[in-house]
Amino acid sequence: MLVIDQQSAECYLRGAGHVGPSERIVVRELTGGVSNMVLLVERPDVPHGDFVLKQAREKLRTAHDWFCRRERIWREADVLRECSLLLRPADHDRHVPLLVVRTPDVLFEDREHYLMAISAAPRPNRVWKQDLLEGRVDPDVAAACGQLLGTLHGGSWRSARMADALGDCSLFVALRVDPYYRTLANAQDNARAPVERLIASLEAHPRTLVHADFSPKNMLLFDAGMSQGLMLVDFETGHFGDPAFDLGFFLSHLVLKACHRMPDHARYLELTEVFQRAYDRRLGERVERAELEMLWSRGIQHFAACAWARLDGKSPVDYLADARRRELMRALCHEILADPPAVWRQVVRLASDKFDAAAGRDAPVIPEEQAP
Numbered sequence: 337m338l339v340i341d342q343q344s345a346e347c348y349l350r351g352a353g354h355v356g357p358s359e360r361i362v363v364r365e366l367t368g369g370v371s372n373m374v375l376l377v378e379r380p381d382v383p384h385g386d387f388v389l390k391q392a393r394e395k396l397r398t399a400h401d402w403f404c405r406r407e408r409i410w411r412e413a414d415v416l417r418e419c420s421l422l423l424r425p426a427d428h429d430r431h432v433p434l435l436v437v438r439t440p441d442v443l444f445e446d447r448e449h450y451l452m453a454i455s456a457a458p459r460p461n462r463v464w465k466q467d468l469l470e471g472r473v474d475p476d477v478a479a480a481c482g483q484l485l486g487t488l489h490g491g492s493w494r495s496a497r498m499a500d501a502l503g504d505c506s507l508f509v510a511l512r513v514d515p516y517y518r519t520l521a522n523a524q525d526n527a528r529a530p531v532e533r534l535i536a537s538l539e540a541h542p543r544t545l546v547h548a549d550f551s552p553k554n555m556l557l558f559d560a561g562m563s564q565g566l567m568l569v570d571f572e573t574g575h576f577g578d579p580a581f582d583l584g585f586f587l588s589h590l591v592l593k594a595c596h597r598m599p600d601h602a603r604y605l606e607l608t609e610v611f612q613r614a615y616d617r618r619l620g621e622r623v624e625r626a627e628l629e630m631l632w633s634r635g636i637q638h639f640a641a642c643a644w645a646r647l648d649g650k651s652p653v654d655y656l657a658d659a660r661r662r663e664l665m666r667a668l669c670h671e672i673l674a675d676p677p678a679v680w681r682q683v684v685r686l687a688s689d690k691f692d693a694a695a696g697r698d699a700p701v702i703p704e705e706q707a708p
Contacts, residue, residue, distance in 0.1 A: 338449045340391045341365070345375050349389075354444065354453065355379065363389075372409070372572075376456060386459070387443055391451035392572075406450040408507045408572045413442050413452055415574030418498060418545060422491040423484075434614075435480040436565035457567040461558035464566075468552055468593045469655055471600065477557065478607040479614040480566055481586065485550060486618025489579045492545035493622050499542060502576040508548055511573045512581070513538070515650035517641055523648045524666075530673040531641050537634060541578040548573035550586045552593075580631055584638025586611070587680075591668075591687055592643055592653055595661050599695035605684050612680050629679075636683055637676050644669035664694050 340348055345363045349355045355377070362378040372390050379385035392406040419439045440454035464477060492498050517535055521528040547568075554570045587608050594604035612632075620628060646653045647662050656662055668690055677683050 339373075340375070340389065340449065340451055341373060342375060345377070345389060348449075349377065352446070377453075386456040387453045388440070388456050389451060389453050391449065405507075405510075408511070409450055409452055410445070410447075411502075411507055411574060412570075412572035413445060414502065415545070415547075415571040416440060416442055416454065418492070418502070418574075419488060419568075419571065422488050422545070434476050434483060436560035436563060437480060437484050438565065438567045439571075440567065440569060457556040457569075458558045458560070458565065461556045461567070463553060464555040464557055465552035465589075467557070468590075468604070469596070471597065473603045473607060475607060475610045476564070477555075477566065478590075478610040481550075481555065482611040482614025482616075483618050484566070484568065485547075485582055485586070486615040488547065489544040489582070490619045490622040492576070493543060493619075495544075495576075498545055499576045502545065502574065503542070505538075505575045505577055508546070508573050508575045508577065512548055516645035517649075519649045520641065520645040524644070526670055527641075527644060527648075527673065530637070534634075534637055534641050538578050538581065541580065541634065542576055543631075544576070544579045546573075546575055546577045546579055546582055547571065548575065548577075548581060548585065550582045551589050553589075578634065580634035580638050581642075583615075583632070583635030584640070584642045587635070587639045588643035588646060591639070592646060592656060592665065594687065595665050595691060596656050598661070598691050601691040601695070602688065605688055605691075608680065609684060632680060633676065633678065636680060637673060639683065640669040640672035640676075644673075660694070664690060 338344070338348065342363050342365045346361060349361070350357055355361055359382070360380050362380070364376045364378070366374040366376050366388070372392050375389040377387050377389055379387075390409065390412075392409040394406055416439060420441065423437060423439060438457075440456075443453040443455060445452040467474070467477075513535055517531050521531040549570050549572075550568075554568060556567045556569065558565045558567065590604055590608050590611070594601040597604060616628065623631070643665060647656070647665060656665070668687055671686065672683060677686065
């Protein structure tokens with residue numbers, strides 16, 4: 337396999353005929369992920385011609401050894417194509433998107449070298465994670481994420497065709513279950529039993545396409561005329577499985593950032609409820625109320641396991657370095673796994689109470705009509 341990096345990419349692209357022999361290009365490495373070499377190829381003389389070159393690497397860039405087979409890049413290409421179909425607006429769709437939502441197009445694949453090219457997000461763009469870490473909180477983005485995930489889950493709900501195409505979950509196990517859940521269970525005795533039950537539950541609830549990396553770091557915000565746009569990226573963990581994992585994974589990122597931003601945590605916790613309302617409105621068109629409630633019940637447990645795994649798994653978050661805040665999150669996650677709340681609003685109240693106390697403030701009074 338030819339190893340592609342910032343230095344070798346130009347020679348490869350010209351030799352393979354993907355750019356012209358004398359065309360101007362600029363290649364820059366995109367950082368932030370751990371599993372692939374990701375390069376932005378800028379083409380100044382080709383309008384809207386920029387693209388992203390991705391090559392899978394067997395060893396991931398983490399402090400602990402973490403390996404995964406390179407064929408995962410073909411799963412990403414397959415999931416991208418499915419998402420493109422699911423997000424295609426239908427004539428009868430009455431929903432007006434809050435943001436212009438896109439996923440990349442697959443431009444070409446090179447099976448010999450385990451790489452592919454996908455369309456780049458419009459520029460300028462920024463990663464939503466960075467906005468959140470810097471205190472820029474936009475409820476419209478959270479609502480758009482809820483609408484987006486609800487569309488992906490609803491459009492693939494109990495799809496026999498998609499289950500057949502994407503039912504192999506081995507990459508999900510290698511990239512999420514083992515490094516997150518099993519590493520956590522081995523590191524923390526009081527997490528072992530509930531996390532093992534949660535792992536078993538994944539196989540029992542195959543319902544939808546699962547992105548499995550639905551995170552602010554994979555959401556690029558850009559200007560789209562008079563409105564804002566969002567591009568969702570990184571689909572290599574996609575599979576047909578339990579959508580509760582997507583809920584827990586996404587919400588864990590928001591609550592971890594709420595803990596990081598104390599005492600300004602209330603705005604971040606509110607984002608989780610904005611997301612839930614938009615997701616429920618969208619998925620509720622396809623799913624019975626009882627099943628939606630069961631989905632959230634599992635999602636709450638996945639939230640606790642995912643958040644805890646980002647402290648004691650193979651891929652810890654890089655921004656929550658304060659030991660007191662990390663212990664606060666562990667305590668919250670342990671409490672939820674030991675006695676899972678019935679609804680997400682109760683998780684918000686638990687987190688709010690803990691974060692208020694840690695920040696040295698009295699907990700706010702929640703009006704009776706807002707109680708679950």
